[in-house]
Amino acid sequence: MNNEQRKMPIYLDYSATTPVDPRVAEKMIPYITEDFGNPASRSHAYGWNAEKAVENARKEVALLVNADPREIVWTSGATESNNLAIKGASQFYSSKGKHIITCSTEHKAVIDAVREMERLGYDATYLTPEPNGLIDLEKFKAAIRPDTVLTTIMFVNNEIGVMQDIESIGNIC
Amino acid sequence: MIYLDHNATTALHPEVLKMMLPYLEAQYGNPTANHRFGRKARSAIEDAREQVALSVNAHPSQVIFTASGSEANNMIIQGVAKSAPDTHFGYSSIEHPCISRPIESLKSRGYLATKIPVDTAGEIQINNLSSADLKKINFISCMAVNNETGVIQNLTEIVATAKNHNIQVHSDAVQALGKINVNFEDLGLDAMTISSHKIYGPQGIAALVMNKKIDLYPLIEGGGQERGLRSGTENLAAIVGFGKACERAHNNLVTYNDALKKIQIFLESELKKMGAIIFSEKVKRVANTTFFSIKGIDGVTLLTALDRLGYAVASGSACSSNNNEPSHVLLAMNIDEETAMSALRISLGIDTTLQNIKDFVAALKKEIERLKQLTAMAA
Numbered sequence: 001m002n003n004e005q006r007k008m009p010i011y012l013d014y015s016a017t018t019p020v021d022p023r024v025a026e027k028m029i030p031y032i033t034e035d036f037g038n039p040a041s042r043s044h045a046y047g048w049n050a051e052k053a054v055e056n057a058r059k060e061v062a063l064l065v066n067a068d069p070r071e072i073v074w075t076s077g078a079t080e081s082n083n084l085a086i087k088g089a090s091q092f093y094s095s096k097g098k099h100i101i102t103c104s105t106e107h108k109a110v111i112d113a114v115r116e117m118e119r120l121g122y123d124a125t126y127l128t129p130e131p132n133g134l135i136d137l138e139k140f141k142a143a144i145r146p147d148t149v150l151t152t153i154m155f156v157n158n159e160i161g162v163m164q165d166i167e168s169i170g171n172i173c
Numbered sequence: 174m175i176y177l178d179h180n181a182t183t184a185l186h187p188e189v190l191k192m193m194l195p196y197l198e199a200q201y202g203n204p205t206a207n208h209r210f211g212r213k214a215r216s217a218i219e220d221a222r223e224q225v226a227l228s229v230n231a232h233p234s235q236v237i238f239t240a241s242g243s244e245a246n247n248m249i250i251q252g253v254a255k256s257a258p259d260t261h262f263g264y265s266s267i268e269h270p271c272i273s274r275p276i277e278s279l280k281s282r283g284y285l286a287t288k289i290p291v292d293t294a295g296e297i298q299i300n301n302l303s304s305a306d307l308k309k310i311n312f313i314s315c316m317a318v319n320n321e322t323g324v325i326q327n328l329t330e331i332v333a334t335a336k337n338h339n340i341q342v343h344s345d346a347v348q349a350l351g352k353i354n355v356n357f358e359d360l361g362l363d364a365m366t367i368s369s370h371k372i373y374g375p376q377g378i379a380a381l382v383m384n385k386k387i388d389l390y391p392l393i394e395g396g397g398q399e400r401g402l403r404s405g406t407e408n409l410a411a412i413v414g415f416g417k418a419c420e421r422a423h424n425n426l427v428t429y430n431d432a433l434k435k436i437q438i439f440l441e442s443e444l445k446k447m448g449a450i451i452f453s454e455k456v457k458r459v460a461n462t463t464f465f466s467i468k469g470i471d472g473v474t475l476l477t478a479l480d481r482l483g484y485a486v487a488s489g490s491a492c493s494s495n496n497n498e499p500s501h502v503l504l505a506m507n508i509d510e511e512t513a514m515s516a517l518r519i520s521l522g523i524d525t526t527l528q529n530i531k532d533f534v535a536a537l538k539k540e541i542e543r544l545k546q547l548t549a550m551a552a
Contacts, residue, residue, distance in 0.1 A: 008200075011210055016203035017406065025197045032375055033190060037485075038182035043476045044485030046176060076240030076377065079395040079405035109395030109404060116394055 015158050079109040082152075086113040090122060090150050097147025098122040101140070103154070105129055110152055123147075133162035141172055175529050178487045179371075179461060179522035180320050180348060185414070186373035186523075192417040193375065196410035204407050205396060214409050221416025225380055228423035229350070229367065231357040237381045237399045238412055242347045242368035243271035245381040246314075248392045248403070249343050249364050250275040253312055254284060255390035261285040263306075263313040263340070265297045265326075266505040272314050272345055289315065295324040295453040295506050299334045307338040315342070317349035317365075321502045321518055322453040323462025325353060332361045341387060347371055347379075351422035351429070352459040363387050367419075369411065373523065374418025378411035425523075433460040433521050436530050440519065441465075443534040447541060450512065452503065461521040470544055472515045473497060478544070482536045487518045 020028075031053055039054045041047025055069070062069040075081045090100055102114050104126045114124050125143045129135050135153065144151075151173055156163050176184075185193075196217070202210025204218055219233070226233040239245040250272065254260055262276050266288050280286045287306050291297050297315050315331050318324065328344055335342045343364040349355050351372035357365055364387055368379035381403075383389065395404030422429075437460050441451055444465050452464040466472070472488045479486055488500075499513035521530075 009209060011200050011202075013202065013206055013208060013210065016206045016211070017201075019200040020197045020410075022198070028197070029190075032185045034184070036182060036184040038178075038370075041178060041181045041485075041487060043473075043487050044176075044178060044480045045174060046178065046485050047181070076244070076408070077405040080240070080393050082395065083393045083404075107395070108397070112394035112404070 015161075082107070082109040083113045086110065086150065086152055087117065090117050091120075093149040097145075097149045099145050099148040100124045101127065101143050101148060101151040101153075103127045103129060103135055105133070105157055105159075106152065106154055107158060110154070114152070129162075133157060133160050135164055135169070137165065137168055137172065140169060144172070174483050174485060175525075175533060176485045177519045177521065177525065177529075177533065178485050179525075180323075180518065180520035181487060182370050182376065183373045183522055184524075185375060186418065186421060188421055189374055189414045189417045193410045193414040196413055201409055204409065205398065214407075217409065218407055218412050221412045224416035224420045225367070226382075228419035229346075229355045229357045229365070229382060230359065231365075231382045234400075235357070235382050235384060237383060237402050238407065238415075239379050239381055239403055240377055240405075240408065242269075242345070242366050242371075242379045244392070245366040245368075245379050246271040246345055247275050248381055249366070249383070249387075249389070250279070250314065251392055252389035252402075253341075253387065254279050256388040257311070258284075260312050261287070261310045263287050263289055263302070263310040265289045265291060265315045267291050267295065267297070267319050267321075267502045268314065268316055269320060269345060269347075272316070276314070285309070289313070291505050293507050294456045295319060295322045295502065296456055297326050297331060299331045304338075307334070307340070310338070310340050312341050313343070315344055317344045317346040317355065318352065318459055319502060320348045321462075321500055321516075322464045322506075323348075323458040323520075324453045325349070325457040325459060328360050328362070336361065348459070350419070351426070352461060353430075354426060357382050369415035369418055372418045372422040375411045375414040378408055378415045380415070429523060430460050432523075433525070436521055436525060436527050437461070437463060439527060440530050440534065447538060452506070452508070452516070463519045465517060465519075466512050466515040467541060468512070468515065469548065470515050470541060472517050474544065475515075475540065476517060478540050479536070482540065484533050484536060487520070488516060 035049050037046030037050035039047060039051040058069045058072045062072050075084060100114055100117060100122055102110060118124050127135050127139060127143060153164055153169055155166050200210060201214045202208060204211060204214040222233045222236050226236050239248060264272055264276050276286050287310055289297055289299055290301050313335050315326060317326055317328055332342050341363040344362050345366045346355050347366055347368045350367045364383040366381055370376040389402060391402050393404050398404050398407060441463055444451060447467060449465040449467045476486050476488055499510050500516055503513040503516060
């Protein structure tokens with residue numbers, strides 16, 4: 001008997017990915033089969049229905065994180081979001097300054113995007129967390145420079161699960 | 174409601190849905206994870222990559238999954254520009270905005286770019302470029318099939334001219350896949366964009382097919398998926414669906430064309446009886462697309478009426494239909510603005526029947542008579 005034929009093991013890797021909730025799948029399927037319009041099609045009901053569904057979802061996402069629906073920009077994944085935010089915001093504010101603060105324990109999608117900005121002539125400070133995984137807020141304050149345009153710190157670390165004090169970091173900024 | 178806008182998007186084929194469902198219903202791992210869940214996900218992705226590659230005669234290692242055709246097009250243009258800042262781009266005047274906008278934005282930042290003209294039939298005329306222009310250009314992007322007119326471009330000629338001048342060629346083949354034979358290797362292309370939701374596969378997945386001669390800088394960095402060229406956790410169910418959709422479309426190419434060609438011939442002969450002009454009528458077009466105009470009838474008014482009567486059609490490309498402007502494709506073909514404003518696009522699909530089109534033609538006839546009477550009364 002080979003590995004694949006054996007019973008699948010218990011899944012204990014929910015930080016890597018999670019299964020689709022049956023309620024989520026049920027909600028999705030009509031939109032990939034019947035209500036399949038292109039939300040950019042303005043000339044018929046298929047397009048209008050698709051656009052309505054996209055905007056409803058935008059409201060649901062906004063509600064979950066207490067944001068305005070207009071503040072939600074869809075991307076194809078978090079890696080894309082991180083790239084978009086870091087490259088987009090730092091380039092947009094380049095006339096104000098070219099310094100970015102991040103943490104050495106960030107996901108590669110953040111680290112690599114910051115490294116790319118360094119190649120483009122930006123300065124980056126990589127804060128080292130304390131032994132408990134948390135960033136020392138005093139050290140964070142000290143890292144801020146007049147030309148700092150962006151801070152990118154993850155809320156919950158994917159490996160150790162530690163929660164950063166994002167509220168205080170936000171207040172300092 | 175009869176859907177006649179298959180160039181905008183298509184419904185998922187039941188066989189494709191069937192392949193995808195297990196990936197939406199059970200636990201599959203993150204394809205980069207090393208446990209059995211992860212390995213199963215990884216092998217599903219590699220199977221799909223093979224299906225995609227086989228359908229366009231490319232090697233699986235040449236297929237890079239992206240989230241959309243727009244992303245793949247941006248990735249090739251911006252990626253080439255970044256790795257070779259002295260690139261001089263060539264692009265046809267009828268490209269989709271996801272090719273023309275990134276090139277024009279590069280142009281505003283100091284890059285060089287030259288537009289390649291089309292003739293009045295909508296065929297790209299690479300040989301109208303001066304040899305001085307061809308000597309300067311190093312990278313060309315020309316679409317394989319136009320989304321509005323359905324014109325099949327002469328890629329063989331474009332590639333031959335390009336190769337004579339040492340120019341690399343990318344083709345946006347999103348509207349060609351599933352409608353004509355798309356052979357990456359034989360066409361001699363260096364890069365090509367294809368997308369799933371135009372061929373009865375799911376939205377949110379597409380691919381950039383690319384040979385090793387292209388030096389590409391990634392647009393999205395991170396975990397290093399897709400050979401480091403496109404980071405981000407793979408969209409597993411969508412990739413599986415895309416693979417199946419490619420296989421299905423490739424296997425059904427002959428049946429698809431036989432069925433739709435008959436309907437297209439009927440539709441166009443009826444339209445002409447109503448006095449319609451069919452754009453690009455005399456040149457090679459895909460069997461599902463008819464772009465036409467009826468003099469004196471406003472396109473938007475007509476398509477709103479058609480929607481009310483239960484027919485979903487388009488006035489041009491969906492992505493630019495937010496703004497009520499004449500089609501840039503028709504303007505590039507030197508069609509006057511008034512005619513362009515009355516243009517409507519019918520794009521047939523695998524479920525479209527001859528009876529659907531007979532009903533559509535009858536409804537269209539009635540509506541045109543009504544609109545003409547209204548215009549006469551107003552005058």
